[in-house]
Amino acid sequence: MGTDSRIRQRRFATSLLAGLLLLVAGRAVAGHISVTVDGVDGPLRDAVLAGLELNQYGTRDVTAAQANRLYERAADQVRNALEPYGYFHAEVSGELKENGADFVAVLHVTPGDPVRVATIDIRLDGDADGQAPVQKAIAAFVPAKGQPLDQGAYEKSKAAVQAALFGSGYLEAELVEKRVDVTRSANTADVHLSWKVGPRFRLGETEFEGGQFPDTFMQRYVPWKEGDFYTQDKVLELQQRLIDADYFAIAQVQPDIEKAHDGIVPIKVILGPAKRTIYTGGLFIGTDTGTAEAFLGTVRLVRDLLAEVLEEKVRERQFDAEVATRAVKAILLDNPLEFYGISPKAAPGGSDLAPSPGTPGEGRGGGTLGF
Numbered sequence: 001m002g003t004d005s006r007i008r009q010r011r012f013a014t015s016l017l018a019g020l021l022l023l024v025a026g027r028a029v030a031g032h033i034s035v036t037v038d039g040v041d042g043p044l045r046d047a048v049l050a051g052l053e054l055n056q057y058g059t060r061d062v063t064a065a066q067a068n069r070l071y072e073r074a075a076d077q078v079r080n081a082l083e084p085y086g087y088f089h090a091e092v093s094g095e096l097k098e099n100g101a102d103f104v105a106v107l108h109v110t111p112g113d114p115v116r117v118a119t120i121d122i123r124l125d126g127d128a129d130g131q132a133p134v135q136k137a138i139a140a141f142v143p144a145k146g147q148p149l150d151q152g153a154y155e156k157s158k159a160a161v162q163a164a165l166f167g168s169g170y171l172e173a174e175l176v177e178k179r180v181d182v183t184r185s186a187n188t189a190d191v192h193l194s195w196k197v198g199p200r201f202r203l204g205e206t207e208f209e210g211g212q213f214p215d216t217f218m219q220r221y222v223p224w225k226e227g228d229f230y231t232q233d234k235v236l237e238l239q240q241r242l243i244d245a246d247y248f249a250i251a252q253v254q255p256d257i258e259k260a261h262d263g264i265v266p267i268k269v270i271l272g273p274a275k276r277t278i279y280t281g282g283l284f285i286g287t288d289t290g291t292a293e294a295f296l297g298t299v300r301l302v303r304d305l306l307a308e309v310l311e312e313k314v315r316e317r318q319f320d321a322e323v324a325t326r327a328v329k330a331i332l333l334d335n336p337l338e339f340y341g342i343s344p345k346a347a348p349g350g351s352d353l354a355p356s357p358g359t360p361g362e363g364r365g366g367g368t369l370g371f
Protein backbone atom coordinates (compact mmCIF):
# COMPACT_ATOMS: atom_id res chain seq x y z
CA MET A 1 0.00 0.00 0.00
CA GLY A 2 1.44 3.32 -1.03
CA THR A 3 2.11 6.26 1.16
CA ASP A 4 -0.70 8.31 -0.42
CA SER A 5 -3.21 5.54 0.26
CA ARG A 6 -2.25 5.36 3.94
CA ILE A 7 -2.59 9.13 4.25
CA ARG A 8 -6.10 9.00 2.75
CA GLN A 9 -7.14 6.21 5.12
CA ARG A 10 -5.79 8.11 8.11
CA ARG A 11 -7.69 11.22 7.11
CA PHE A 12 -10.89 9.16 6.69
CA ALA A 13 -10.47 7.60 10.15
CA THR A 14 -9.85 11.00 11.69
CA SER A 15 -12.97 12.44 10.06
CA LEU A 16 -15.03 9.44 11.17
CA LEU A 17 -13.82 9.82 14.77
CA ALA A 18 -14.59 13.53 14.75
CA GLY A 19 -18.08 12.80 13.49
CA LEU A 20 -18.69 10.22 16.19
CA LEU A 21 -17.47 12.66 18.85
CA LEU A 22 -19.81 15.33 17.53
CA LEU A 23 -22.68 12.85 17.58
CA VAL A 24 -21.95 11.94 21.21
CA ALA A 25 -21.59 15.59 22.13
CA GLY A 26 -24.88 16.31 20.42
CA ARG A 27 -26.57 13.65 22.50
CA ALA A 28 -24.93 15.11 25.64
CA VAL A 29 -26.45 18.58 25.17
CA ALA A 30 -29.86 17.25 24.26
CA GLY A 31 -30.98 16.69 27.87
CA HIS A 32 -33.34 18.86 29.93
CA ILE A 33 -33.59 19.35 33.65
CA SER A 34 -36.65 19.68 35.90
CA VAL A 35 -36.97 20.53 39.59
CA THR A 36 -39.10 19.01 42.35
CA VAL A 37 -39.27 20.87 45.70
CA ASP A 38 -41.00 19.71 48.87
CA GLY A 39 -41.09 20.95 52.47
CA VAL A 40 -42.29 24.49 51.65
CA ASP A 41 -45.56 25.82 50.28
CA GLY A 42 -47.12 29.07 49.13
CA PRO A 43 -44.90 32.15 49.04
CA LEU A 44 -41.92 30.22 50.43
CA ARG A 45 -42.07 27.67 47.63
CA ASP A 46 -42.48 30.44 45.06
CA ALA A 47 -39.42 32.21 46.48
CA VAL A 48 -37.35 29.02 46.36
CA LEU A 49 -38.25 28.27 42.75
CA ALA A 50 -37.59 31.89 41.73
CA GLY A 51 -34.16 31.79 43.37
CA LEU A 52 -33.06 28.48 41.85
CA GLU A 53 -30.80 28.71 38.83
CA LEU A 54 -31.83 25.13 38.09
CA ASN A 55 -35.39 26.27 37.49
CA GLN A 56 -34.25 28.59 34.72
CA TYR A 57 -33.03 25.65 32.63
CA GLY A 58 -36.38 23.91 32.26
CA THR A 59 -36.52 24.52 28.51
CA ARG A 60 -32.80 24.69 27.82
CA ASP A 61 -30.41 21.92 26.83
CA VAL A 62 -27.87 20.91 29.47
CA THR A 63 -25.00 18.46 29.63
CA ALA A 64 -24.42 16.14 32.54
CA ALA A 65 -21.57 18.35 33.72
CA GLN A 66 -23.79 21.44 33.62
CA ALA A 67 -26.60 19.66 35.47
CA ASN A 68 -24.23 18.63 38.24
CA ARG A 69 -22.80 22.13 38.62
CA LEU A 70 -26.31 23.61 38.81
CA TYR A 71 -27.37 21.06 41.39
CA GLU A 72 -24.31 21.72 43.57
CA ARG A 73 -25.27 25.39 43.81
CA ALA A 74 -28.93 24.71 44.58
CA ALA A 75 -28.71 24.32 48.38
CA ASP A 76 -27.13 27.74 48.90
CA GLN A 77 -29.63 29.32 46.55
CA VAL A 78 -32.54 27.81 48.51
CA ARG A 79 -31.16 29.15 51.79
CA ASN A 80 -30.61 32.62 50.29
CA ALA A 81 -34.17 32.65 48.94
CA LEU A 82 -35.66 31.91 52.38
CA GLU A 83 -33.67 34.46 54.39
CA PRO A 84 -35.82 37.47 53.34
CA TYR A 85 -38.75 35.65 54.97
CA GLY A 86 -36.87 35.24 58.24
CA TYR A 87 -35.65 31.67 57.77
CA PHE A 88 -31.93 31.69 58.46
CA HIS A 89 -31.51 28.03 59.44
CA ALA A 90 -32.94 26.18 56.45
CA GLU A 91 -31.64 22.70 55.69
CA VAL A 92 -31.60 21.31 52.15
CA SER A 93 -31.04 17.77 50.96
CA GLY A 94 -31.90 15.86 47.80
CA GLU A 95 -30.48 14.17 44.75
CA LEU A 96 -29.95 14.61 41.02
CA LYS A 97 -31.61 11.80 39.09
CA GLU A 98 -30.98 10.83 35.49
CA ASN A 99 -33.94 9.91 33.34
CA GLY A 100 -32.51 8.90 29.99
CA ALA A 101 -30.97 12.04 28.53
CA ASP A 102 -32.86 14.24 31.02
CA PHE A 103 -32.30 15.08 34.68
CA VAL A 104 -34.57 15.60 37.69
CA ALA A 105 -33.33 17.65 40.66
CA VAL A 106 -35.18 16.61 43.81
CA LEU A 107 -34.84 19.06 46.73
CA HIS A 108 -36.10 18.45 50.28
CA VAL A 109 -36.31 21.71 52.23
CA THR A 110 -36.66 22.09 55.99
CA PRO A 111 -37.03 25.84 56.65
CA GLY A 112 -36.68 25.59 60.43
CA ASP A 113 -37.93 28.23 62.87
CA PRO A 114 -38.02 31.81 61.58
CA VAL A 115 -36.06 34.66 63.12
CA ARG A 116 -38.48 36.85 65.06
CA VAL A 117 -38.34 40.56 65.79
CA ALA A 118 -37.21 41.22 69.35
CA THR A 119 -37.18 45.03 69.33
CA ILE A 120 -38.26 47.86 67.02
CA ASP A 121 -36.55 51.20 67.54
CA ILE A 122 -38.04 53.97 65.35
CA ARG A 123 -36.77 57.48 65.96
CA LEU A 124 -37.93 60.80 64.52
CA ASP A 125 -36.43 64.16 65.40
CA GLY A 126 -38.62 67.21 65.96
CA ASP A 127 -42.37 66.98 66.42
CA ALA A 128 -43.18 64.69 63.51
CA ASP A 129 -44.23 61.83 65.77
CA GLY A 130 -47.10 64.02 66.95
CA GLN A 131 -48.81 63.94 63.55
CA ALA A 132 -51.69 61.48 63.31
CA PRO A 133 -50.73 59.96 59.92
CA VAL A 134 -47.18 59.38 61.16
CA GLN A 135 -48.43 57.82 64.39
CA LYS A 136 -50.72 55.54 62.38
CA ALA A 137 -47.88 54.40 60.09
CA ILE A 138 -45.60 53.64 63.03
CA ALA A 139 -48.35 51.79 64.92
CA ALA A 140 -49.02 49.66 61.82
CA PHE A 141 -45.33 48.84 61.27
CA VAL A 142 -44.73 45.19 60.42
CA PRO A 143 -43.14 42.91 61.20
CA ALA A 144 -44.12 43.83 64.73
CA LYS A 145 -42.39 42.59 67.84
CA GLY A 146 -42.62 38.81 68.02
CA GLN A 147 -43.43 38.38 64.32
CA PRO A 148 -41.14 36.65 61.77
CA LEU A 149 -38.67 38.96 60.08
CA ASP A 150 -40.30 39.42 56.66
CA GLN A 151 -38.15 41.67 54.50
CA GLY A 152 -40.95 42.49 52.05
CA ALA A 153 -43.27 43.65 54.83
CA TYR A 154 -40.38 45.54 56.44
CA GLU A 155 -39.68 47.49 53.23
CA LYS A 156 -43.37 48.37 52.77
CA SER A 157 -43.60 49.62 56.36
CA LYS A 158 -40.54 51.80 55.91
CA ALA A 159 -42.08 53.29 52.78
CA ALA A 160 -45.37 53.89 54.64
CA VAL A 161 -43.62 55.91 57.36
CA GLN A 162 -41.75 57.91 54.74
CA ALA A 163 -44.99 58.60 52.87
CA ALA A 164 -46.75 59.67 56.08
CA LEU A 165 -43.94 62.13 56.84
CA PHE A 166 -44.11 63.59 53.34
CA GLY A 167 -47.90 63.72 53.43
CA SER A 168 -47.79 65.62 56.74
CA GLY A 169 -45.57 68.35 55.32
CA TYR A 170 -42.09 67.04 56.13
CA LEU A 171 -40.97 67.23 52.53
CA GLU A 172 -37.26 66.92 53.35
CA ALA A 173 -37.59 63.88 55.62
CA GLU A 174 -34.62 61.56 55.19
CA LEU A 175 -34.05 58.05 56.51
CA VAL A 176 -30.56 58.35 57.98
CA GLU A 177 -30.33 54.96 59.72
CA LYS A 178 -31.78 51.63 58.62
CA ARG A 179 -30.32 48.59 60.32
CA VAL A 180 -31.55 45.11 61.13
CA ASP A 181 -29.31 43.17 63.52
CA VAL A 182 -29.89 39.43 63.28
CA THR A 183 -28.62 37.20 66.09
CA ARG A 184 -28.66 33.72 64.57
CA SER A 185 -27.92 31.92 67.80
CA ALA A 186 -30.95 33.48 69.50
CA ASN A 187 -33.07 33.52 66.33
CA THR A 188 -33.93 37.18 66.93
CA ALA A 189 -33.70 40.45 65.05
CA ASP A 190 -33.51 44.06 66.25
CA VAL A 191 -34.84 46.75 63.91
CA HIS A 192 -33.33 50.25 64.08
CA LEU A 193 -34.73 53.11 61.98
CA SER A 194 -34.06 56.82 62.30
CA TRP A 195 -35.40 59.76 60.28
CA LYS A 196 -34.14 63.31 60.11
CA VAL A 197 -37.46 64.93 59.27
CA GLY A 198 -36.47 68.58 58.84
CA PRO A 199 -38.98 71.47 58.87
CA ARG A 200 -42.69 71.09 58.36
CA PHE A 201 -43.55 72.98 55.18
CA ARG A 202 -46.38 75.42 54.71
CA LEU A 203 -48.46 75.98 51.59
CA GLY A 204 -47.35 78.75 49.27
CA GLU A 205 -48.82 80.16 46.09
CA THR A 206 -51.05 77.92 43.99
CA GLU A 207 -50.17 78.17 40.30
CA PHE A 208 -52.58 77.00 37.59
CA GLU A 209 -51.32 75.94 34.19
CA GLY A 210 -53.22 74.90 31.08
CA GLY A 211 -56.74 75.79 32.20
CA GLN A 212 -59.32 77.87 30.38
CA PHE A 213 -60.10 80.21 33.29
CA PRO A 214 -58.16 83.04 34.95
CA ASP A 215 -56.31 82.29 38.18
CA THR A 216 -58.62 84.62 40.10
CA PHE A 217 -61.55 82.38 39.18
CA MET A 218 -59.66 79.16 39.92
CA GLN A 219 -58.74 80.28 43.43
CA ARG A 220 -62.28 79.50 44.59
CA TYR A 221 -61.47 75.80 44.35
CA VAL A 222 -58.45 75.99 46.66
CA PRO A 223 -59.44 74.55 50.09
CA TRP A 224 -56.68 76.25 52.09
CA LYS A 225 -55.08 79.60 52.80
CA GLU A 226 -51.50 80.40 52.00
CA GLY A 227 -49.45 79.71 55.10
CA ASP A 228 -51.43 76.67 56.21
CA PHE A 229 -49.37 73.55 56.85
CA TYR A 230 -48.97 71.33 53.82
CA THR A 231 -50.81 68.03 53.93
CA GLN A 232 -51.36 65.49 51.21
CA ASP A 233 -55.04 65.37 52.14
CA LYS A 234 -55.46 69.04 51.20
CA VAL A 235 -53.72 68.51 47.88
CA LEU A 236 -55.98 65.55 47.13
CA GLU A 237 -59.05 67.58 48.15
CA LEU A 238 -58.18 70.26 45.61
CA GLN A 239 -57.66 67.64 42.93
CA GLN A 240 -61.02 66.05 43.71
CA ARG A 241 -62.78 69.42 43.58
CA LEU A 242 -61.33 70.06 40.13
CA ILE A 243 -62.39 66.62 38.94
CA ASP A 244 -65.90 67.07 40.34
CA ALA A 245 -66.21 70.47 38.62
CA ASP A 246 -66.41 68.58 35.31
CA TYR A 247 -64.62 71.41 33.49
CA PHE A 248 -61.28 69.61 33.11
CA ALA A 249 -60.18 66.47 31.32
CA ILE A 250 -56.85 66.65 33.17
CA ALA A 251 -56.40 67.78 36.78
CA GLN A 252 -53.04 67.10 38.39
CA VAL A 253 -52.09 68.74 41.68
CA GLN A 254 -48.64 68.36 43.21
CA PRO A 255 -46.15 70.27 45.36
CA ASP A 256 -43.48 72.05 43.35
CA ILE A 257 -40.55 70.68 45.34
CA GLU A 258 -37.93 72.37 43.15
CA LYS A 259 -39.30 75.79 44.08
CA ALA A 260 -39.70 75.06 47.80
CA HIS A 261 -37.68 77.35 50.07
CA ASP A 262 -37.65 78.65 53.61
CA GLY A 263 -40.30 76.17 54.67
CA ILE A 264 -42.76 77.23 51.94
CA VAL A 265 -43.79 75.00 49.04
CA PRO A 266 -45.83 76.28 46.09
CA ILE A 267 -48.50 74.06 44.58
CA LYS A 268 -48.56 73.42 40.85
CA VAL A 269 -51.85 72.57 39.15
CA ILE A 270 -51.78 71.22 35.60
CA LEU A 271 -55.13 71.35 33.84
CA GLY A 272 -56.57 70.28 30.51
CA PRO A 273 -60.01 71.60 29.48
CA ALA A 274 -62.82 69.13 28.99
CA LYS A 275 -65.23 69.36 26.08
CA ARG A 276 -68.02 71.66 27.13
CA THR A 277 -71.47 72.71 25.94
CA ILE A 278 -71.47 74.76 22.72
CA TYR A 279 -73.89 77.65 22.37
CA THR A 280 -75.11 79.21 19.14
CA GLY A 281 -77.13 82.33 18.49
CA GLY A 282 -80.87 82.47 18.99
CA LEU A 283 -82.76 79.89 20.96
CA PHE A 284 -80.93 76.83 19.59
CA ILE A 285 -78.66 75.08 22.08
CA GLY A 286 -76.28 72.35 20.88
CA THR A 287 -74.16 70.19 23.15
CA ASP A 288 -71.44 67.66 22.49
CA THR A 289 -73.17 65.25 24.84
CA GLY A 290 -76.77 66.11 24.13
CA THR A 291 -77.62 66.05 27.84
CA ALA A 292 -79.32 68.61 30.04
CA GLU A 293 -76.62 67.99 32.65
CA ALA A 294 -73.94 69.25 30.26
CA PHE A 295 -75.97 72.36 29.54
CA LEU A 296 -76.62 72.93 33.23
CA GLY A 297 -72.90 72.63 34.00
CA THR A 298 -72.04 75.30 31.46
CA VAL A 299 -74.80 77.60 32.70
CA ARG A 300 -73.36 77.34 36.20
CA LEU A 301 -69.93 78.13 34.83
CA VAL A 302 -71.27 81.21 33.05
CA ARG A 303 -73.01 82.28 36.24
CA ASP A 304 -69.82 82.00 38.28
CA LEU A 305 -67.75 83.84 35.70
CA LEU A 306 -70.36 86.58 35.49
CA ALA A 307 -70.38 86.91 39.28
CA GLU A 308 -66.59 87.12 39.29
CA VAL A 309 -66.51 89.91 36.70
CA LEU A 310 -69.35 91.91 38.24
CA GLU A 311 -67.88 91.71 41.73
CA GLU A 312 -64.58 93.03 40.39
CA LYS A 313 -66.35 95.86 38.60
CA VAL A 314 -68.26 96.77 41.76
CA ARG A 315 -65.03 96.76 43.80
CA GLU A 316 -63.50 99.08 41.21
CA ARG A 317 -66.64 101.29 41.47
CA GLN A 318 -67.41 100.86 37.77
CA PHE A 319 -70.83 99.43 38.60
CA ASP A 320 -73.26 100.18 41.37
CA ALA A 321 -74.07 97.06 43.42
CA GLU A 322 -77.81 97.48 42.95
CA VAL A 323 -77.44 97.92 39.21
CA ALA A 324 -75.20 94.89 38.96
CA THR A 325 -77.65 92.76 40.93
CA ARG A 326 -80.51 93.77 38.61
CA ALA A 327 -78.31 92.91 35.62
CA VAL A 328 -77.61 89.46 36.97
CA LYS A 329 -81.30 88.93 37.63
CA ALA A 330 -82.20 89.97 34.11
CA ILE A 331 -79.54 87.75 32.50
CA LEU A 332 -79.89 84.63 34.58
CA LEU A 333 -83.35 84.53 36.08
CA ASP A 334 -85.63 85.09 33.12
CA ASN A 335 -85.95 81.31 32.59
CA PRO A 336 -87.15 78.59 35.03
CA LEU A 337 -84.91 78.63 38.06
CA GLU A 338 -85.02 74.88 38.55
CA PHE A 339 -83.39 74.32 35.17
CA TYR A 340 -80.54 76.69 35.98
CA GLY A 341 -80.01 75.29 39.50
CA ILE A 342 -80.17 78.83 40.98
CA SER A 343 -81.90 79.71 44.24
CA PRO A 344 -82.61 83.46 44.43
CA LYS A 345 -83.49 85.01 47.75
CA ALA A 346 -86.12 87.67 47.49
CA ALA A 347 -85.09 91.05 48.87
CA PRO A 348 -86.53 94.58 48.59
CA GLY A 349 -85.18 96.34 45.53
CA GLY A 350 -83.62 93.27 43.94
CA SER A 351 -82.39 89.78 44.70
CA ASP A 352 -79.20 88.05 45.79
CA LEU A 353 -78.07 84.90 44.05
CA ALA A 354 -76.88 81.81 45.90
CA PRO A 355 -75.04 78.98 44.10
CA SER A 356 -76.90 75.71 44.09
CA PRO A 357 -75.44 72.95 46.31
CA GLY A 358 -72.28 71.36 45.01
CA THR A 359 -71.40 74.10 42.49
CA PRO A 360 -68.22 76.20 42.45
CA GLY A 361 -68.60 79.24 44.65
CA GLU A 362 -70.52 77.41 47.37
CA GLY A 363 -69.87 78.99 50.72
CA ARG A 364 -68.28 82.14 49.29
CA GLY A 365 -69.04 85.11 51.46
CA GLY A 366 -68.07 88.76 51.70
CA GLY A 367 -68.63 89.53 48.00
CA THR A 368 -70.38 92.81 47.24
CA LEU A 369 -73.22 91.05 45.43
CA GLY A 370 -73.59 88.28 47.94
CA PHE A 371 -72.62 85.45 45.60
